Each structure stands twice: as structure tokens, then as C-alpha cells.
Amino acid sequence: MDGNSELSTVERALEVLELLWDLNGAGPTEVAERLDVPKGTVHGYLRTLTNAGYTVNEGGTYRVSYRFLTMGGRLKHRSRLFHVAKPEVERLADETGEIVDVSIEENGHSVTLHHAMGDQSLRLGLYPGMTTPIHAHAAGKAVLAYLPADRRDEILAGDLEAMTERTITDPEDLREELATVRDRTYAYDWDQQVTGMGVVAAPILVDDEVLGSIAIIAPTDRLQNHSYREELIRYVREASNTVEVSYQYSN
Structure with a gap:
């Protein structure tokens, strides 16, 4: 992955976090529609963010985790x-x-x-x-x-x-x-x-x-x-x- 692609990936992940914050939680479909990206791509971001502890999956609805409060x-x-x-x-x-x-x-x-x-x-x-x-x-x-x-x-x-x-x-x-x-x-x-x-x-x-x-x-x-x-x-x-x-x- 080149530097521009890495930067684009980071920017998109931050956009997902900002959107989840603004919506106080959302499912992959809503996130994909609002960001105008494929649902499969959104699933990848949400999975990565959840594994890293930055989001929480509650029955298919993702929200920003309390890790940010800790930080x-x-x-x-x-x-x-x-x-x-x-x-x-x-x-x-x-x-x-x-x-x-x-x-x-x-x-x-x-x-x-x-x-x-x-x-x-x-x-x-x-x-x-x-x-x-x-x-x-x-x-x-x-x-x-x-x-x-x-x-x-x-x-x-x-x-x-x-x-x-x-x-x-x-x-x-x-x-x-x-x-x-x-x-x-x-x-x-x-x-x-x-x-x-x-x-x-x-x-x-x-x-x-x-x-x-x-x-x-x-x-x-x-x-x-x-x-x-x-x-x-x-x-x-x-x-x-x-x-x-x-x-x-x-x-």
C-alpha cells in the first residue's frame, strides 16, 4: 500500500468515527449510505475499529467506545x-x-x-x-x-x-x-x-x-x-x- 492509500484509509476511518459520534451509533448500512461507500468496505472499517477498541458492536449497531474517555x-x-x-x-x-x-x-x-x-x-x-x-x-x-x-x-x-x-x-x-x-x-x-x-x-x-x-x-x-x-x-x-x-x- 502506498503512502496516499494509507492516508486515505486513515482519513476514512476517522470519518467513520466522526459519523458514529454524530449519530450516537449506527449500523453498517446507514454508515455506508451516508459516506457513499460500499457496505463491505464499511464492515471492514468497523471490524478493525472494534478490534482495536475504538468502537463497540451492540447487536449490529456500532457506537464510539469509552476508550476515548479513558484517553x-x-x-x-x-x-x-x-x-x-x-x-x-x-x-x-x-x-x-x-x-x-x-x-x-x-x-x-x-x-x-x-x-x-x-x-x-x-x-x-x-x-x-x-x-x-x-x-x-x-x-x-x-x-x-x-x-x-x-x-x-x-x-x-x-x-x-x-x-x-x-x-x-x-x-x-x-x-x-x-x-x-x-x-x-x-x-x-x-x-x-x-x-x-x-x-x-x-x-x-x-x-x-x-x-x-x-x-x-x-x-x-x-x-x-x-x-x-x-x-x-x-x-x-x-x-x-x-x-x-x-x-x-x-x-
């Missing part, structure tokens, strides 16, 4: 940032009653590394590994503002999806906001990723490198209250500083 959990626990930030995230959730999140940048997106729920927090269905547009909320912008200029330019030159009518998608407008974030060393916004949701965030910077951000997520009406917003900004800035110091002295 995701292990990946998170290998992260030094996760171990350092986790106590601060959980402390802030207890103190504020809101959702507190630590996120990183990967492939031009914002990825949730860990979060904790407070007793008055929004129910948004967050989970570790959740990927969101980095430009559409303050947690992402707190990271984007501190990425190397060429990396930031690359992201801003891509597809800046509008999540709500308030999402900033114009690259020049975003550049201005990111400059303000760098001047302030924090970010805040509301209704840009989800209507009714606001975010305040501060970058986590070690040796001039941005590792991620720590954010508090609250309802828009609470965040629009100036004194409450200032209180949350103080919380995230103090927490990010604690994480930064702890990171440098952790093993």
Missing part, C-alpha cells in the same frame, strides 16, 4: 497546567458560585481543560475537551491576545464564525479588542458566544508565554453590574497570578 482523562491528568490550576478553579467556583474554567488554545480553538460549577452557576453542558471558537468569548481572547503575532495573525485570517449577533468577526475590530486586553491584562464580554452568558478572564503567563486562561462564566445580567464585574475581574487576576507562580515551582 481524554489520561491526557488531562498529564497536563501540568491542569494539576496547578485545579485547586484555584474549584476554590473560585465555591467563592463566587459561578462556573470557573481553565482553557488552552489548540489548532486555533479554545479547549476546556477543567471547570468547576458553583451553586448559582449557569447550566451550559461544559465538559473537559469542549472546543469553542477562540474569538467568540473572553476566555479565548485572553489567550489570543498573548499568542505570538504570527500565530495570532494566522487565526484572525481564518473563518471567524458568528456565534451570536454580538460576536465580533471583523479582524480589525478583534485586533483593537485584543490590544485592549493586553493593556488591561484581562478580558470580559457577554452574549458573544451564547446569548445570556458573560465571561471574565485573565491569561496565564509564564516566561512571557501564554499557557491558557482562567475564566469565570456568569449570566449577562449579573456581569453587566459594574461592581460585580470588577469583583470577578479581581478574582480571575489573582487566580491567574497564583497559577503562574505555582506552575513555575511545580514538578
Whole structure:
């Protein structure tokens, strides 16, 4: 098998996995129809994926296996940032009653590394590994503002999806906001990723490198209250500083 054929095989296997994930399980016939490939070919992929432990066959219906949960959990626990930030995230959730999140940048997106729920927090269905547009909320912008200029330019030159009518998608407008974030060393916004949701965030910077951000997520009406917003900004800035110091002295 030549290199192109091997690459095509890997891409097709990933397409099968993505489809099973989107459908929450499917049989070979449905997979073959949706991917427009022979049923026998699909059987081969499903058999290989099942033997490798990536899918499970339940009476002829295949679904993505919990092996991905195992891999995701292990990946998170290998992260030094996760171990350092986790106590601060959980402390802030207890103190504020809101959702507190630590996120990183990967492939031009914002990825949730860990979060904790407070007793008055929004129910948004967050989970570790959740990927969101980095430009559409303050947690992402707190990271984007501190990425190397060429990396930031690359992201801003891509597809800046509008999540709500308030999402900033114009690259020049975003550049201005990111400059303000760098001047302030924090970010805040509301209704840009989800209507009714606001975010305040501060970058986590070690040796001039941005590792991620720590954010508090609250309802828009609470965040629009100036004194409450200032209180949350103080919380995230103090927490990010604690994480930064702890990171440098952790093993």
C-alpha cells in the first residue's frame, strides 16, 4: 500500500468515527449510505475499529467506545497546567458560585481543560475537551491576545464564525479588542458566544508565554453590574497570578 492509500484509509476511518459520534451509533448500512461507500468496505472499517477498541458492536449497531474517555482523562491528568490550576478553579467556583474554567488554545480553538460549577452557576453542558471558537468569548481572547503575532495573525485570517449577533468577526475590530486586553491584562464580554452568558478572564503567563486562561462564566445580567464585574475581574487576576507562580515551582 502506498503512502496516499494509507492516508486515505486513515482519513476514512476517522470519518467513520466522526459519523458514529454524530449519530450516537449506527449500523453498517446507514454508515455506508451516508459516506457513499460500499457496505463491505464499511464492515471492514468497523471490524478493525472494534478490534482495536475504538468502537463497540451492540447487536449490529456500532457506537464510539469509552476508550476515548479513558484517553481524554489520561491526557488531562498529564497536563501540568491542569494539576496547578485545579485547586484555584474549584476554590473560585465555591467563592463566587459561578462556573470557573481553565482553557488552552489548540489548532486555533479554545479547549476546556477543567471547570468547576458553583451553586448559582449557569447550566451550559461544559465538559473537559469542549472546543469553542477562540474569538467568540473572553476566555479565548485572553489567550489570543498573548499568542505570538504570527500565530495570532494566522487565526484572525481564518473563518471567524458568528456565534451570536454580538460576536465580533471583523479582524480589525478583534485586533483593537485584543490590544485592549493586553493593556488591561484581562478580558470580559457577554452574549458573544451564547446569548445570556458573560465571561471574565485573565491569561496565564509564564516566561512571557501564554499557557491558557482562567475564566469565570456568569449570566449577562449579573456581569453587566459594574461592581460585580470588577469583583470577578479581581478574582480571575489573582487566580491567574497564583497559577503562574505555582506552575513555575511545580514538578
